[in-house]
Every structure is written in C-alpha cells, then in structure tokens.
Amino acid sequence: MSYFSSDFKLGILGGGQLGKMLLYETRKFDIQTKVLEASEDAPSKIACNEFVLGNLLDFDAVYNFGKSVDVLTIEIENVNTKALEKLEDEGVKVYPPTKALRIIQNKATQKLFYTDNNIPTAAFSRFAYTSEIKDSIENGGLRFPFVWKAAQFGYDGQGVKVVRKAEDLKDLPNVECIAEEMVSFKNELSVIVARSASGEVVTYPVVEMEFHPEANQVEYVICPARINEDVAKKAQEIALKVSNKIKQVGLLAVEMFQTQDDQILVNEVAPRPHNSGHQTIEASYTNQFEQHIRAILDLPLGSTENKVAGIMVNLVGAEGHTGNVVYENMEQILKLEGVTPHIYGKKQTRPFRKMGHVTIVNKDLSKAREIAQQVKETIKVISK
Template sequence: KGVQKQFYAEKGIPTADFTVYAEKYELTEALVRKEWDYPFVWKSCTGGYDGKGVSVIREEEDLIPLPEGACLAEKMIPFKNELAVIVARNVSGEVKTYPVVEMEFHPEANQVEYVICPARIEDHVAEKARAVAKKVSESFEHVGLLAVEMFQTEDDEILVNEVAPRPHNSGHYSIEASFTNQFEQHLRAILDLPLGETESKVGGVMVNLVGDENHEGQVHYQNIGKIMQMPGVTPHIYGKKQTRPFRKMGHVTIVNKDLGEARRIAEEVKKEIKVISRG
C-alpha cells in the first residue's frame, strides 16, 4: 500500500494525504510531535486484504494492538460514497472502462457487502471517476484488468484509495449484467484481442456471501434453495470447504431493469441465506 500511495503522488493522481513510515515507532513519534490529528487511518504496507491491515485510529490506545513493521498514516476522508471502476487494457494499449459501481461496506468486517451497478451518482461524477480510473491505468501501463477503488468526497472530488490488478469483487456483477463479463474481458486483454463492450445490459446488484461470524468448520449454505426462487437471482459458490467468520465463500447477483428493486431483493437475499458450519 505504501508503494501504491507514493506512485499516485508521483503521477499526480488524486489520493488522500498520507505519510509512509518504515516502522511503527516512527508513526508513534510523529504523533508525539502532533503531526497527525485523530482520527486517522492506519494501513499496513504489506499483507492487507478484505479489510485486514486497515484500522481507524481514534486515540493513542488504538495503536497498541497494531503489528510492527512498515505502515502508513492516511487522512480520514469525509466521503459520500465508495466507488470502483474496472479498467481493461490490452497489449496494444486499447483501454475501456466499465460503468462506475457503488460499494456498501459491512460496518464491522470492513468488507464489501453490496456492489451496485450503475452507481447512484450524478453523471458528471461518474464521468470524472471513469477518467481518473483511466489515468491510473495509463500510469501503470498494465495489461489485463485493473480495479480502481475510489472515494467520492462531500465536494464531489474523486480520490483513489487503492487498486487491484485482476478480476475483482467489484466486477462480479458483470457475469450476469454486462455484455462482456470481466473474466472474458481479462482474457481478451492479455491475448491482445479487441476489447468487448463494457456497458451493462441491465441493472445489477451483487451480494457477497461470507461466513457467519458465529460459525467455523465444514460449510453449509442454509436456505440457498429459497433465494434461487427469487426473480433475477444467481448464486455463485466458490467451492471452499471450510467456513470461518467473514471468509468470502461466494456471491449472489441480482439483475433487474429497476435498480431499486434489485437492491431490495439483494437485501432479502442477504437476510435469507446463511453461510454456516454443519453440525
């Protein structure tokens, strides 16, 4: 994460203010010098995933349980929405962006709960987000897919949070909702084939299926038959045999011409299906 943030600063890509520290004690000393105001965000420079390696520091005591090693401090951003754009770039340099998606996060696990496409934002904000994502892609000169996660601030500015150079959770909706799903697009890009149409055929909402916080062991998907009876609902199970609290075990996509109805059904799905352990 530290390398990413420094790259954005070098390339003039908008991102939240930050400082990288080689060791935890350097951050502690910076706090003694009052170089940071509470609250701020602590991030481990390596090893982070699915909300791991990220903590909001509200007071000095919050630093105590954090691991040693390289980290960064980042300014807390008052934001309206967390957004993401999947960018495809092939070997010849052709670039296409998918529509902006809106991400709703679980308050405890810091994981994405819902991905909504298209994001419920104004057109000019969506255009700005896609333009920023394209700039990030061209700066990296990557080949394949690049998921660019962003904040929409209260002033409608777009700030890049982080990227993932691969098919991504924020693009899973595309399997059912898009003309070209992200997995086909990735293959087109790396094989230097013409990129496919990125626009959506229909509105889509994705629900992440994660392990129930009170269960660990051999997985059982409770009520999966019930959600399959709901209109426009398609479950995807990842084949992991063992569940544990908040482990990603699959996702469900809901498609509907009415995005509001898709979001309503998604909430029904979330309440109905449970990823638990047997016995």
C-alpha cells in the same frame, strides 16, 4: 498465435475464487491452463488443465512454473516479482507487467505513485514500522482519527484499521505501514479499466460499493452507481489516468472515494479481476473475467455496457461459525427473481471469510437493491 484448441498454455498464479472464475472463460474458449497455488484445496483445482502445488512467494516455484507456460497472469498480487522480472527478461509474457505489479504490491509505494503523477488521493504519512506512529502523534505530525494500513499483504479487510485513539494502535503488527487521513465521503466507487497488450482501452460503468462497518469488506456492489453523470465521468477519467500512468495490461480495478463536495480521490487499485466486478457475469455483455483474458491475449476487447442493472452481494462466513460450511436457506433465495448464486468451493468457513457471492439483476435498479437486501437477510453461511 492460435489460442483456441491448441498447444498454447496460459499460466495463472493463484488458485482462489478469482482464478476459478477466470477458468470458466478459458474453458469456454478451450484455452489450456496451468495453475500454481499453495493449497491442495484451492477452488481453481477443479477447472484447470494442470494444477501445481507451490508457494507464490518462492522464487524457484514461480520461475519454474513461468517457464512452462506461454503467457503468465495473476489472480492475487502477493507473488514473487523477482521471478516475474527474470521471466520477462527471458521473453515470457507476464501480465500485469512486473513494473506495474511492484508499484501496486506495496501500499506506501502505491500512494507515492499517485502523488508523483498528480493523481488525487487522501493525504498520508509513511512509516517503516507501526511503532513510529506514536512518536509522530506526540510530536504533532499526526492527528486522530486516521486509517492505518499495512504496506503489504493486506486483503479482504485485513491489514486496515481506523485508529481513533492511542489504544487502537496496541494490537497492530509492527510492520511497514501508512497512516492515511480520514476522508469524509458520500460514496465509495470503483471503475474497472481493461487495457490490451497492444493498447486498446475500455472502462466499465462506475459501481457503488457498500461496506460492512466491522469487517471492512464490501457487502453490496451496485451497478450502475447512483451518482450524477459529471461525477461518473470524472471517476472514469481518473481511473483511465491511473491505468495509463501505471501501464497496466489486463484489468485494473480503481477504488475511489466521492467526497462531500464531489471530488474523486483514489483509494487503492488491484491489477486483476476484482470483487467490484462480479456482477458483470450476469449484468454485462462482456464479463470482467472474459475481458481480462481478451486483454492479456491481445484479442479485441468486448463491450462493457450493461445488459441490465446488477447488484452483487458477498457471501461471507457468519460470526461465531468455524468449520465445515453449510449454506442455509439457499432454496429460498433461488425463488427470488433474477438471483444467481456463485459458490467458490471453499469447504471450511470462518467469520467474514469470502465463500461466494450472489448476483441480482433487474431492469429496475431500486427493485434489484430490494431483492439484494432480501438475499442478504435470508441466506446464512454457517458451520455444521
């Protein structure tokens, strides 16, 4: 099939910043695109050939959209899988495959999948409702501290909370959830695996993630991770095993813990381009968004090697600021060596909302980390 400057149409479910960055690559290749998104102000709207307003969880909206494209992919997991399944049955190519997406959409199902496939992960308990946790604690089935995670619809640090005492449960939603054993770890790592429709597989270098302690969001992504070769190899092997077992097509970001004794435990996965791969735009021979396009269209996969060390800094809304966004001190960070800002196009900011990111590249990783710290301390995402 001819994808370039042709009648072929790629459908994308979701119109956020990941979709926008995917569209940079489809425009580069002159591939026609159609986006379904519920928000009129979606970042992807400016970059696609056709924009459709619709609820990603509505069966008819997703089904009718899918019938109008040749290949369908996602930039967010929270979509109607029944519609995707029907589309697959009718011959539409859907990537990631619906079976894989069903596993990943629900954190409880995801954790059971790891257990069933001998993939190392933290011990956990599954609950139909958060209210059941209290009984489990009182009966000795669960001990503090633990990590509470909503089974569905969590994102960007939402739907996750460290529970250290009974009072911490009070304001949590009464939903299906898991309670996960706290892991004592040295590092939080991520490996992005790309798998094409015909089975070609490549992995990106292991990255290290530094998180904001309150928002539970990634603040820095550091590539390559500052770990020894044995640990890096183990992390990539486990990521490949997850991708193989889940039968992913496209990208799979595998987030992991490196424990104090250098074991690797899988935390969770995302079947799409991911925050832990944004530095690839400037630092890699083939960035993650181009790689996802190559994989789902069954084109040869590109080199995942780094051209240079890269660090990504998330730009999130400052605390105490809600309203029309202002990027303060942008000129100052543009004066710094190897700095490239990416602004997502969201007009309204609020505390900890992802508004953009900045990539810092340098031959010296430690120097890149120093500049990243300067960027973080200089630029402010505030409201008017």
